[in-house]
Amino acid sequence: xxxxxxxxxxxxxxxxxxxxxxxxxxxxxxxxxxxxxxxxxxxxxxxxxxxxxxxxxxxxxxxxxxxxxxxxxxxxxxxxxxxxxxxxxxxxxxxxxxxxxxxxxxxxx
Amino acid sequence: xxxxxxxxxxxxxxxxxxxxxxxxxxxxxxxxxxxxxxxxxxxxxxxxxxxxxxxxxxxxxxxxxxxxxxxxxxxxxxxxxxx
Numbered sequence: 001x002x003x004x005x006x007x008x009x010x011x012x013x014x015x016x017x018x019x020x021x022x023x024x025x026x027x028x029x030x031x032x033x034x035x036x037x038x039x040x041x042x043x044x045x046x047x048x049x050x051x052x053x054x055x056x057x058x059x060x061x062x063x064x065x066x067x068x069x070x071x072x073x074x075x076x077x078x079x080x081x082x083x084x085x086x087x088x089x090x091x092x093x094x095x096x097x098x099x100x101x102x103x104x105x106x107x108x109x
Numbered sequence: 110x111x112x113x114x115x116x117x118x119x120x121x122x123x124x125x126x127x128x129x130x131x132x133x134x135x136x137x138x139x140x141x142x143x144x145x146x147x148x149x150x151x152x153x154x155x156x157x158x159x160x161x162x163x164x165x166x167x168x169x170x171x172x173x174x175x176x177x178x179x180x181x182x183x184x185x186x187x188x189x190x191x192x
Contacts, residue, residue: 007114007158008110010110010114010155011110011117013155014114014115014151014155015117020124020144021121022120024124024127024140025127025128030134030136037141041148044151045150048114049154055158055161056162056163064167071177078181079180083187086139086185086187087134087136089188089189090136092136
């Protein structure tokens with residue numbers, strides 16, 4: 001029973017990660033692609049980690065999985081922010097879709 | 110069921126890999142590289158859930174750390190300040 005629950009969670013998390021990969025081919029703008037690359041794969045990582053906690057025997061596994069989840073939740077937004085700012089400064093994005101551009105105002109100062 | 114999950118992860122990784130090859134800009138490639146490393150961590154956890162052993166979980170921790178360091182350093186070089 002509990003193995004089935006774990007396998008189902010792993011399957012749902014893998015589906016979210018596959019959506020992140022397919023969204024790379026689907027969307028056109030860099031910032032939309034960054035959004036679709038960061039958020040579903042982080043949720044998928046959380047679901048797969050919980051599913052792996054259900055399936056792997058041994059008590060030492062759960063802290064390692066929690067460490068992976070905490071590391072990913074702390075570092076993924078920071079990394080995405082760094083890439084987004086670098087891409088904005090290089091101008092590799094679609095300027096027509098943007099209404100408000102706070103970072104350009106800040107760079108002019 | 111976990112075999113289907115691994116196949117789905119392979120599909121997602123293939124999407125990131127195609128974008129890594131054809132991406133027109135350098136920023137697209139950095140985003141794809143970060144996504145590939147995240148998928149790699151997920152694959153390691155799913156493989157551990159498949160076999161029931163915890164051999165690859167420590168490798169997952171290391172890959173998560175290296176993904177953050179590599180992405181931030183790549184972003185610095187893309188911005189042109191890291192020279």
